[in-house]
Amino acid sequence: MPRPAINGADLAWMMTATALVLLMTPALGFFYGGMAGNKNVLNTILMSMVTLGFSLVAWALVGYSLAFSAGNALLGDLRWALLHGVNLAPGQALSPTIAPVIYMAFQATFAVITTALVSGGIIGRMRFQAYLMFVTLWIACVYAPIAHWVWGGGWLGSLGALDFAGGTVVHVNAGVAALVAALVVGNRGEYGRQAFVPGNVPFVLLGAALLWFGWFGFNGGSAVASNGLAALAFVNTFLAPAGTMVVWALLDLKRAGKVTAIGVASAIVVGLVVITPASGFVPPIWALVMGGLGAFPSYFAMHWRARTSVDESLDVFAGHAVGGATGAILTGVFAVKAWNTVQNGLIAGNPRQVLIQVLAVAGAAAYSALGTLVLLKVIGALMPLRASHQDQALGMDPTQHGEEAYASGEGTVLVLPELTPEPRLESARAEA
Numbered sequence: 405m406p407r408p409a410i411n412g413a414d415l416a417w418m419m420t421a422t423a424l425v426l427l428m429t430p431a432l433g434f435f436y437g438g439m440a441g442n443k444n445v446l447n448t449i450l451m452s453m454v455t456l457g458f459s460l461v462a463w464a465l466v467g468y469s470l471a472f473s474a475g476n477a478l479l480g481d482l483r484w485a486l487l488h489g490v491n492l493a494p495g496q497a498l499s500p501t502i503a504p505v506i507y508m509a510f511q512a513t514f515a516v517i518t519t520a521l522v523s524g525g526i527i528g529r530m531r532f533q534a535y536l537m538f539v540t541l542w543i544a545c546v547y548a549p550i551a552h553w554v555w556g557g558g559w560l561g562s563l564g565a566l567d568f569a570g571g572t573v574v575h576v577n578a579g580v581a582a583l584v585a586a587l588v589v590g591n592r593g594e595y596g597r598q599a600f601v602p603g604n605v606p607f608v609l610l611g612a613a614l615l616w617f618g619w620f621g622f623n624g625g626s627a628v629a630s631n632g633l634a635a636l637a638f639v640n641t642f643l644a645p646a647g648t649m650v651v652w653a654l655l656d657l658k659r660a661g662k663v664t665a666i667g668v669a670s671a672i673v674v675g676l677v678v679i680t681p682a683s684g685f686v687p688p689i690w691a692l693v694m695g696g697l698g699a700f701p702s703y704f705a706m707h708w709r710a711r712t713s714v715d716e717s718l719d720v721f722a723g724h725a726v727g728g729a730t731g732a733i734l735t736g737v738f739a740v741k742a743w744n745t746v747q748n749g750l751i752a753g754n755p756r757q758v759l760i761q762v763l764a765v766a767g768a769a770a771y772s773a774l775g776t777l778v779l780l781k782v783i784g785a786l787m788p789l790r791a792s793h794q795d796q797a798l799g800m801d802p803t804q805h806g807e808e809a810y811a812s813g814e815g816t817v818l819v820l821p822e823l824t825p826e827p828r829l830e831s832a833r834a835e836a
Contacts, residue, residue, distance in 0.1 A: 410503060414628070417630035419506060423621070428615055428618035430453060432615065434610050434614070435615060436611070440602075441799075442809065443799025443802070444527060445603055445809035454535075454536065455520045462543040463512045463516070466544050466548075468484055471511070471548040472551070472556045473556070475552065477559040480557075510625055517574070521720060521724060522542070523539075524718035526589050527717070528592045528800055530585075530791070532800075550572070550577050554764070566735050566739060568684035571677070571729075571731045571732040575731075580776070583721040588784070588789070592715055594797065595715040611669070616641075620638055620641055623638070623679070633684050639688050643692045644694055648696065653667070653668070655699065659707075678695060678698030679694055679731060680731060682694060685739040694731065694734050697734065705721070737758060
């Protein structure tokens with residue numbers, strides 16, 4: 405029997421998609437960093453950037469195997485630990501036309517950005533050493549099991565849960581974990597005593613724009629081929645955030661009479677989150693509708709959270725957990741088999757799919773909450789999770805990293821020689 409051949413177009417697209425998704429993690433750093441205060445900008449961006457090292461290593465060592473090897477309904481086994489057997493030969497069920505090593509790399513970028521998303525719940529107060537341990541262990545203990553449930557042959561996938569690119573695996577998972585982390589680590593020392601003012605709004609817009617750009621690989625690459633399904637996911641990723649942005653802007657105009665840059669950036673991200681689980685399952689017009697509908701739950705969840713005493717000021721839960729749950733459930737409403745060849749949803753005559761989607765959201769949320777709680781408690785028993793109040797007051801940039809994002813004016817002073825004014829300038833002054 406001839407050995408399956410690599411499809412060059414599929415491989416080229418998947419390598420491109422992998423690079424696009426990898427870009428999303430530093431983009432997230434700028435999105436989060438722009439919303440952090442000036443004394444915490446570097447720390448916040450680094451919380452995303454370091455996942456490119458620590459989380460990637462954990463993924464290569466055990467995470468990929470636990471998520472995607474056969475195992476059982478709850479967890480994969482260790483047959484691919486240390487990337488043993490992850491090679492260049494196509495034909496595996498998950499990567500029929502591309503090299504398995506590229507599929508591993510593509511899925512690694514998902515694991516990395518999911519971990520980075522959690523950092524938005526703990527900015528400005530978690531000790532960096534504790535955070536490094538957290539992001540390394542969270543991949544294996546929390547992310548990998550949920551990925552296996554949905555994509556690796558686990559119980560949710562067997563049940564028929566639809567999650568094209570990560571509504572439950574990535575967004576519900578990360579959003580719930582961020583909220584749990586915020587509650588366990590506790591509020592910042594200054595929280596509630598002074599307004600939370602974004603330090604660099606252009607960073608937020610830049611981050612949102614780059615996230616949208618990278619998200620074409622996130623959703624389009626989840627087809628694992630250069631085909632019509634990838635094109636459908638690509639176009640849906642193009643349309644849904646537009647619908648969210650329009651509705652979000654109208655809600656802002658009604659509530660406050662103005663459209664804000666932070667609001668526009670938030671709308672883009674929420675729209676991308678909402679369409680992620682549905683991107684390869686719904687027709688483009690429904691993607692636009694989903695984007696518009698998805699604005700409401702996250703918008704009101706953000707404003708409700710702001711009135712609580714919970715210091716989750718970057719609204720990872722409202723944007724990602726609420727947005728991801730909304731998108732996952734609406735996938736069960738709008739999925740059309742004629743477009744995806746997999747399953748119909750409610751509008752096409754299959755109401756049971758909505759119940760399956762609700763179960764998938766609940767299962768992912770429950771395990772993420774429990775796993776994150778246990779992991780943080782264990783790490784907290786080994787080392788302090790919180791920076792001291794003094795370190796928080798001074799800022800996480802200088803106290804955790806010995807660096808500052810913006811010059812304070814206390815560095816080297818340059819003394820310029822006194823210049824002799826030009827005669828024409830002096831005569832003009834005299835005439836004035």
